[in-house]
Amino acid sequence: MAHAAVVSLMHTVEQIRHGDGVSDPYQNQLLVPLFEKLSSLLNFLEESFQSSREEVKSLERKIRDAAYRAEDVFEFRISDRLLSKPQNLVQKLFYFSSNKLSAKKYRPDLQKIIAEIDTIVEEVMEIEDVRGEQILQPRNFLPSRPAPSGQTNMVGFAGDLMQISERLLYGRPTLQLIPIVGMGGMGKTTLTMNVFNDPCMKYYFDIRAWVTLSRQYRMRDILLTLLDEFALIDLIRKDDNDLLKGQVYKNLKGKRYLIVLDDVQSIEVWNDIKMIFPDDKTGSRIILTSRLKDVADYINSSNDHHQMRFLNEEESWNLFLEKVFGKEKCPLDLEDVGKKIAKNCQGLPLLIVVTGGLLSKVNKENDFWEYVAENLNSFVAEEDAQCLEILSLSYKHLPAHLKACFLYMGVFPENYEIPVSRLIKLWVAEGFLKPHEFKRLEDVAHECLGDLIDRNLILVRQKGSINGKVKTCIMHGLLRELCVRMAYKEEFLCVRSRNFVPEKEILLRRLCIHDDASYSPYEEDMTIQSMSVVRSFIYSDWDDTRLHCCYYFGCRLLKVLDMIGVELTKFPDEILQLVNLRYIAITGRDLVIPPSIAFLKNLQTLVVEDPWKITIYIPKEIFNMPQLRHLKLSRVSLFWYFFLPLTDSDKTSVLENLETLSNVEYSGMSEDSLEKIPNVKKLGIIYGHGMQRRVFDVHLQKLETLKIFFETRSDSIFLRSITSSPGLKKITLEHGSIDWKNMTIFGKLPNLEVLKLREFAFSGPEWVPIEGEFLKLKFLLIWETDLEQWRADNTHFPRLEHLILQKCSKLVEIPSHIGEIQTLKIIEIDNSSPSVIESAKDMLEEQRDQGNEILEVLFHQTKERLHPLKHGIHHIDHNAYRSSKMSQVTSTEGKPNLISSG
Incomplete structure (x- = not known):
């Protein structure tokens, strides 16, 4: 590190x-x-x-x-x-x-x-x-392995075998490149081996050759491996590389060949060898396996690579049975716990195979299997070092600047769905991101996250509705186990949990304690020396009796303090002595933030959560914190002393770096306070009872996201003043019962792309949009309303892509002309009137008759199951979706499971 x-x-x-x-x-x-x-x-x-x-x-x-x-x-x-x-x-x-x-x-x-x-x-x-x-001297390299022989039974991958085989045997006669992409252990090589050794392939292709690459490849090794497949005489081995390339090209010329390049880890290797493969339009094919999406995208610019998937629960169970029992049956007393073990493998074939192999060699006792089910990843890591070694190759080949980002993922508990916003803030606060002259550190962090996703080390769980940005991500349990062990070995991070209790924690820079961590004798041996250099303390235990290791053991250089799981009764004064803090996240009830918080001059992020949503008072001294970027609270009155006049020094203090301010009470806002946050991008407002009507003459030029929670009915004066920022792209409104006539306030916003209306944000029987408004709106959610008539056509929302109607029980129909919007891709309907459902069916049938194959209509599962339709109409089983969400790690990008209609 x-x-x-x-x-x-x-x-x-x-x-x-x-x-x-x-x-x-x-x-x-x-x-x-x-x-x-x-x-x-x-x-x-x-x-x-x-x-x-x-x-x-x-x-x-x-x-x-x-x-x-x-x-x-x-x-x-x-x-x-x-x-x-x-x-x-x-x-x-x-x-x-x-x-x-x-x-x-x-x-x-x-x-x-x-x-x-x-x-x-x-x-x-x-x-x-x-x-x-x-550099001029020949280096020693691992020779390329020979082509694997034979085939194995690939449980759950029959469809993948069929897809790859069809791409090999059919299609255009020109040379085709077929990248197979996925994280380590997903079966890329095994799948390719089964296709490669299929008798059909042996018959169809004149020449087949297999080359396994290493990161530090040598061109001569690749060429000789290919020539060995052609059974050429040994004299050729004395030729130089240029002559060897000519021999390879000559022997492939005019032939129909199948070449496998296994484990391609860089773009450079493909650029070095691509010229030796002639394209004589004979139907030749090249399969490349890689863990890196960017490599696959580069090699096949059409982006038509084969993405490996995780096994579902049934497939996992079948593979597990095969590896443990072979052709025998599973004893009834082991069936439930066996299914639990298979499920906990999270669909990773390597983990299922290794676990099954280990359990096939030990006594099949229920108690032991229960232990394995609860401690699966640590059990495999300790019993089969080769399994982690396979995955560790991905870590070893990471560029230096990504290794810290990868190992840091170990701070999050197993199976935890990680909010990207939290992850980015932590990475920035930690200080290990290399700055870029023309980029914010947050942008650098997002690029690093994208790189790890492209390398299949982090899996996308949810994406934004329109912009496609990753909102949440997750890491497979075995990869997380690798993170925890490698981070401790590299003296980068120490995670204490039920499955990992380190022998020592002397002079470690980052310490993380999970809520399932058991007591260890080392806690009594902790000294000021051992804790004095800790920079990060992430604590998710609900037992606050052990917090003394942070406060009273001298962690005076702490940069990150995240103990969001502990419910505090008061703001800890001890925090104010940690002057190097960049990130604070705490939970408490009715907390009062003291004015001396401003003494933490380096603080970038302050997160204070209150499970009871009681107002958190923030002092005006908050404006004396120049590095503050994110202020996220469950509910905040902006000033503790908001009833006092601002002094001259107060008026000169501006939070230039503040980008996020959430859940601030409208009563605590003034033009002075808005002028002090000129660069805020995300703003959350609570419009409570007894709010005074006012008009702000301040435009937040960089405001992009606005969320307003109404506790009382709103008025147009407030709406016009608070939505006056020209850069607004996303607005979420909840409650308020605003008259639909005031919708024009939002329709006139020139850059609005996402509009979410929740729980009677607007009320009234009729909505008549005005032509020329909502010109850039792409996503519209209407969740619970008394709207009856929606009189709109395709000219009112010319760029709409996604429409969701939920709990619209009085709405008569969806305007038929909505289906004519050329950009519209999805309409979702949930728990709305039968007439709305019928209008959606009619709309879709009409669009299909007109040749529109893009539009898709989704009916969410209700108590009365809807009759399935053809032409892209589906039902969504939410119960099945929720139950599988955490048990199976997939890269569904937040999409629901679709039950085919027919």
Whole structure:
């Protein structure tokens, strides 16, 4: 984790250089060359991230440890300076009792850091010189494995076999490339092997050849492997690469061939070899297997790759039975627990096969199987090291900047559906994301997430309704087990849970405790030394008696404090001493945020949840926190002292970086407060009882998402003032009973794409849209309304793609001309009037008659099952969907399970 350590240190050095920690010009002058040396070390780490040489690995550990020590010195210094003027009694007690680094000691420490970094840079230069000499020398590579022989019974993949076979035997005569993509352990190679060894393929193709690649491939090995398949004489082995390429091309020329390139891990390997495959329009085919979606997309620009899927529960059970019992039957007393084990494998064939193989060799006792079912991933990891080794290849081949992002996924509990917004905020706060000159760190984080998804290491669970952005994601349990173990081995992160209790936690930078963690004797042995360098503390246990390890063991350098699972009765004053905090997430009842929260100058994210939705009071001092980006609370009155006039200093404070402000009471807002958040992108408002009518003459130019929860009926004056931002793309309204005549306020918004109306957001018998409005609206949800007549046609919503009607019990019909909107793809109807359903059927039949095959109508399951229709009408079984949501990891991207209608 040297790369993450150096990036984090560079962030800290930049913070000091900009005046947040040290003001001594002499010291600042020393930091400039230090920053440049750290940049050179970062380049070295990015270039050598896949090196297996022990001297490189040893040097990486030196770099990591030196970066950690340097960051400790710098951040202790920052902490000392910020605490040198304590703001309250808690800070005074903590400051005077802590081991304060004096300015006198700081200077020699800084010089020692620079000397240590200089020594490491010299070692790097020596290795670079040696590596430069070795470029011209032949390197040792693993030879490509021969083509596998035979076939195996692929339970659950009959359809995949058929699809690949049809693509091989039929289609255009030109050379076709067929990428097969999926995470490690999904059966890509096994599927390809079964197709490759099919007797039909042996008969159909003149030449078949199989090449298994490694990350550090050598062209000569690939060429010789192919030539071996042609049974050429050994004399050719003496030829150079150009002659070997000519021989391969010559032997394939005019033939119908099938080539398998197994485990393609880079675009470069394809670019190196693609010219040796002639295209004589003979029906030749090339199959490529890869874990990387971007590689498959590049090789086959039509994006027509075969994506491997997870097995469903029935398929998992059948494969499990085969591996454990063969042709024998499963004993009745083991059937229920056996199905539980198969289900907990989450559809990953590798895990099912390995688990089945292990259980076939041990006593088949119910108690032991119950233990395996509850501890599946840790059991397999401990009993079959090869299984994790297969998956670890994906980690080892990650670029240096992605490894920390991947290992960090271990902080989330098993089977937890991860909100991407939370993940991104945590990554940014941790400091291991390498900054980009023209990008926000949040944008860099989203790119890293996309890379991990493309590598099939993270699975998409839900996507946005229109923009397609990933909203939630999940990690397969076995990959998460790999994360937890690798993170501990790399001294990057320690996760304590029921399935993983580490032997020691000395000097680990990140500590995570899950709610199923059992007590361990090491807790009594924790010392200030062991906890003093912890930077992240993520705590999901409901037992707050163990929180002393954060407060009273000296975690004064903490950057991330996430204990959202603990319900607090008051805001912890101890937090105010953690001046390096960048991320706080807590839960409490009727919490009051003290004015001294502003002393946390580095805070980027503040999340305060209240399960009772009681108002959380925020002081006006919040505007003195320049780094604050996200303020997310269950319900907030914006100012604790909102009834007091603003002072001149208050008026000059502006939260330039604030992007998210959620659930703020409208009564706590004023033009002054809006002017202080000019760059906010997401705003949530609670419009409560007794709100005063007012008009704001402030336009939030960057506001994109607005959510309003009405506790009372709204008026048009409020709506016109609060929706005046020209950049609004997404609006969600709940309650309010607004008259449909006021819908024109939203229709005039030039960039509105998503409109969600929940639980009588609008009320009244009739809605008549006005032509020329809603010109960019793509998604419309109407959930519970008393609307009866909706008089609209295709000119009113010219770009609508997705329409959802839910609990529209009085609506007579869907306007028939809605079906003529050329962009419309989906209409969903749930628990609405029978006449609405009939109008949807008529609309679809009419569109099918006119040749529209794009439109799809979905009827959600109700108590009275609807008669299925043809032509794209489906029913959705929500009970089945909910029960399978967490038990089976899939990349359904948030789509419901569809029960075919016919």
